[in-house]
Amino acid sequence: MPSNPGIMASPRALEQPLSHYNDYPSIAHLVQKLSDNNIQTIFAITEEFQPVYKELKNLIPKSAVGTLSANSSNVINLIIDAYNSLSSEVILENSKLAEGVTITYQSRCKNGVTGEGEMGRKCSNISIGDEVSFTISITAKQCPKMGKPETIKIKPLGFTEEVEIALNFICECDCHKNGIEDSEICHNGNGTFECGACRCNEGRIGRHCECSTNEVTSEDLDKNCRKDNGTDICSNNGDCVCGTCECKKRENPEERYSGKFCECDNFNCDRSNNKLCGGHGRCECRVCICDANWTGSACDCSLDTTTCLASNKQICNGRGTCECGTCKCTDPKFQGPTCEICPTCPGVCAEHKECVQCRAFGTGEKKETCERDCSYFNLIKVKDRDKLPQPGQAFPLMHCKERDANDCWFYYTYAVNNNTEKEVHVVETLDCPAGPDIIPIVAGVVAGIVLIGLALLLIWKLLMIIHDRREFAKFEKEKMNAKWDTVRVDSRQYQAAIFEKFNGDDVFLPV
Incomplete structure (x- = not known):
């Protein structure tokens, strides 16, 4: 990880005690000192100064610009976001090169993304655990003064680790003494073959001295071997021979560079299942040319729609699109491999009720035509309801509960599996209501009548007792x-009085 990420507070903090004592350092000097000290710069500034610092960011590698709020309340989040952005990018840099020495980079980043030239120095969007590789080519066009060894240091910006390369120049060889003048190897005697290479005679150039300087200049040679001014000679994948690129050979004979500028190859295409072009195409100039019925950048998308056909012979049941051999249901109510399952739609259970009833129990309206009309699904019997498939176990299904003509319930599930086959799991026993128990019912009725009679007698007896007491x-x-x-009265008068007293009722009087 970067060793010294931080906010750039003041450029003076990076100055040497005596250098640039009375002035700020130049941007080039600032970049050099930041690199030497493995510091990644985060400019936390307000929005009004954003354009200026964004231009400065382009000049300082591994730097970031964040918008600081007026009260600086977001400074912590700003540093975190900027640090994550900086740490996701790897940029290589090298120390100063000796005169006549050039260095080129070729990167292979995440997901097979490659870069050359200046883009070959860096990889972006890198996460922890990702692996990137860089191919570095060093070329010496001349021997340094005094022929002393040179050292090149290469490291990723913001990191302390570095690679040190020692260059030892062989400027003179003992084999010069044994050179073969006018060798046939050097294009019919146009040079001296020494130390395994041709030293061309005056007026001849090329690896085998096959070109004449009168026909083409050195500048023309390089120009003809570049695709444009921003690319390397022969895309750094070959050698320029007389203005024509000769592509390098690979260790694997199946892998090769091609193209006028060696800009193409047949091994850097997208992969699927760890296979080049998914095993369904060929790689040409870093682009997959897919076989018939296959498409996609890695030829991993099948154009065959047979796997998307529903039972009604429509693609995705007319409610979706077939993408790479798989249905993408456009109607959110429908689901399943062919968009035929609708858990929220009414009538799914009722639609298959008669066929399930006739096949599982031999009853129902379709009993006579069961074999003809109801063979479109696989029937699987289970012992009880707990053995029925549950939602989410494999593929979308519908739980059903239906009643037959005898008021018996039967339970089943309906689903379309991943092979577009319809499956029905049904409980093999019917759930029928039990018949009434006559003896308890009769006994209850008789007991009720007796109890009601006793209650009525008790009520009547109670009313009579109350009436008698009153x-x-x-x-x-x-x-x-x-x-x-106390006056003595005549017995007849007494009787008349008593008779009148009791309203004419018969009364027996003592004599």
């Missing part, structure tokens, strides 16, 4: 209120 109390009261005259 009459007796009334009689006692009349008896207490009766007034008898």
